[in-house]
Amino acid sequence: MKHFEANFDGLVGPTHNYAGLSFGNVASLNNAAATSSPKDAAKQGLKKAKALADLGLVQGMLAPQERPDLHSLRRMGFSGTDSDILNKAAKEAPALLRACCSASSMWTANAATVSPSADTRDGKLHFTPANLVDKLHRSIEPTTTGNILQATFNDSRFFKHHQHLPEHASFGDEGAANHTRLCSEYGHAGVELFVFGQEATNPTAPKPQKFPARQTLEASQAVARLHQLDDDGTVYIQQNPDVIDQGVFHNDVIAVGNQNVLFYHEQAFLNTQAKLNEIKRKFGESALHFIEVPTTKVAIQDAVKSYLFNTQVVTLPSGEMAIIAPTNCQENPAVFAYLNELVTLDTPIKQVLYFDVKQSMQNGGGPACLRLRVAMNQDEVAAVNQHTLMNDGLFTRLNQWVDKHYRDRLHVEDLADPQLLIESRTALDELTQIMQLGSVYQFQK
Numbered sequence: 001m002k003h004f005e006a007n008f009d010g011l012v013g014p015t016h017n018y019a020g021l022s023f024g025n026v027a028s029l030n031n032a033a034a035t036s037s038p039k040d041a042a043k044q045g046l047k048k049a050k051a052l053a054d055l056g057l058v059q060g061m062l063a064p065q066e067r068p069d070l071h072s073l074r075r076m077g078f079s080g081t082d083s084d085i086l087n088k089a090a091k092e093a094p095a096l097l098r099a100c101c102s103a104s105s106m107w108t109a110n111a112a113t114v115s116p117s118a119d120t121r122d123g124k125l126h127f128t129p130a131n132l133v134d135k136l137h138r139s140i141e142p143t144t145t146g147n148i149l150q151a152t153f154n155d156s157r158f159f160k161h162h163q164h165l166p167e168h169a170s171f172g173d174e175g176a177a178n179h180t181r182l183c184s185e186y187g188h189a190g191v192e193l194f195v196f197g198q199e200a201t202n203p204t205a206p207k208p209q210k211f212p213a214r215q216t217l218e219a220s221q222a223v224a225r226l227h228q229l230d231d232d233g234t235v236y237i238q239q240n241p242d243v244i245d246q247g248v249f250h251n252d253v254i255a256v257g258n259q260n261v262l263f264y265h266e267q268a269f270l271n272t273q274a275k276l277n278e279i280k281r282k283f284g285e286s287a288l289h290f291i292e293v294p295t296t297k298v299a300i301q302d303a304v305k306s307y308l309f310n311t312q313v314v315t316l317p318s319g320e321m322a323i324i325a326p327t328n329c330q331e332n333p334a335v336f337a338y339l340n341e342l343v344t345l346d347t348p349i350k351q352v353l354y355f356d357v358k359q360s361m362q363n364g365g366g367p368a369c370l371r372l373r374v375a376m377n378q379d380e381v382a383a384v385n386q387h388t389l390m391n392d393g394l395f396t397r398l399n400q401w402v403d404k405h406y407r408d409r410l411h412v413e414d415l416a417d418p419q420l421l422i423e424s425r426t427a428l429d430e431l432t433q434i435m436q437l438g439s440v441y442q443f444q445k
């Protein structure tokens with residue numbers, strides 16, 4: 001049976017804006033109140049997704065969330081007509097309005113943790129939406145994320161959907177951004193690496209001092225239990241708290257894996273050598289490539305600015321690997337030199353392809369943040385909602401849809417405009433028909 005690793009990219013929503021909502025995420029804070037272009041953002045994302053489909057990879061799209069989120073604003077006590085609510089929130093609690101308007105669901109690496117059927121005891125592919133409790137604007141995503149995942153992977157013979165973890169800091173969960181899977185072939189059992197920022201129930205364990213550690217060990221362990229993973233197929237690694245304090249708010253800002261390659265910065269983890277030994281032992285006999293990038297070649301600040309590690313390492317149909325990098329990596333001399341050298345070394349990575357995803361980068365989201373990886377066999381791919389899979393037809397339809405509904409420019413001051421709510425709902429309603437998702441949004445219920 002054939003097997004693949006599909007990427008499901010988040011379609012950027014119509015309210016994409018820069019609101020400075022993510023303390024600990026340097027780009028988000030630096031660009032607070034800048035003017036965004038929702039249209040360019042969505043098109044940049046679609047272009048990257050289409051390019052990967054054209055390379056012969058299985059590529060899907062996940063629908064964005066309903067924003068402004070009137071349902072959450074009502075839960076926060078705002079009442080009246082939709083316009084009243086937007087008005088009152090803008091006047092009385094602008095920070096809450098901004099939190100309810102973010103298009104942050106575009107970063108589908110944070111949508112969920114996914115364990116392929118080859119790794120799980122019941123032989124099903126498991127999804128657990130991330131609760132994202134560390135950030136208010138992201139904590140309102142998981143229920144709708146679950147609806148969208150169920151509408152996309154909608155066959156219970158193959159797919160098992162869990163509820164997100166309890167909404168408490170002890171279970172802070174940021175999904176696949178802190179999870180990587182190593183394997184010899186996508187369809188063979190692999191080793192799932194869960195990278196956490198802190199242990200919630202152990203006050204003496206190391207943790208960052210300045211910025212939050214968004215993922216807890218307890219959350220990672222709970223997901224592994226839900227997904228029926230065996231101990232000999234899982235490794236828990238603590239992220240180096242010093243790099244979290246330098247802006248590495250998710251592990252995918254400092255490390256990425258694909259098949260038998262782990263590409264990471266030398267300062268990424270705690271107890272690195274012991275953890276690499278554990279990975280080797282659990283991985284078994286096949287060749288494993290640990291590509292460690294030293295600080296002397298790429299400083300943490302350069303990694304954070306360029307998103308060298310927020311790249312996608314993908315296996316092309318030829319069997320060679322390519323890195324899908326943001327153009328920011330070309331603009332950073334140290335990182336560009338490193339990537340040029342990397343493709344000449346004795347590793348499976350043979351080429352680098354650059355994509356302009358700057359609209360997303362300015363909020364701290366690179367190519368890898370924009371995608372959720374789902375390793376599947378051919379029967380599972382056939383069971384996916386086929387209207388979510390990228391091809392020439394979907395690419396054309398989605399670009400036309402963006403042209404019709406998205407604004408060229410958006411500023412935080414525009415978020416209370418009742419017209420934006422109408423535009424956004426009209427667009428999403430049409431999208432659920434294009435992608436045949438059914439009623440996944442509150443406003444459709």
Ligand SMILES: N=C(N)NCCC[C@H](NC(=O)CCC(=O)O)C(=O)O
Pocket residue numbers: 017018019020021022025028029102104107109110135138177250252253363364365366368369370
């Ligand atoms: N690394 C991964 N996988 N994802 C990146 C997520 C970026 C996102 N930015 C934001 O939510 C900024 C929104 C704003 O400030 O307007 C976050 O910090 O959660």
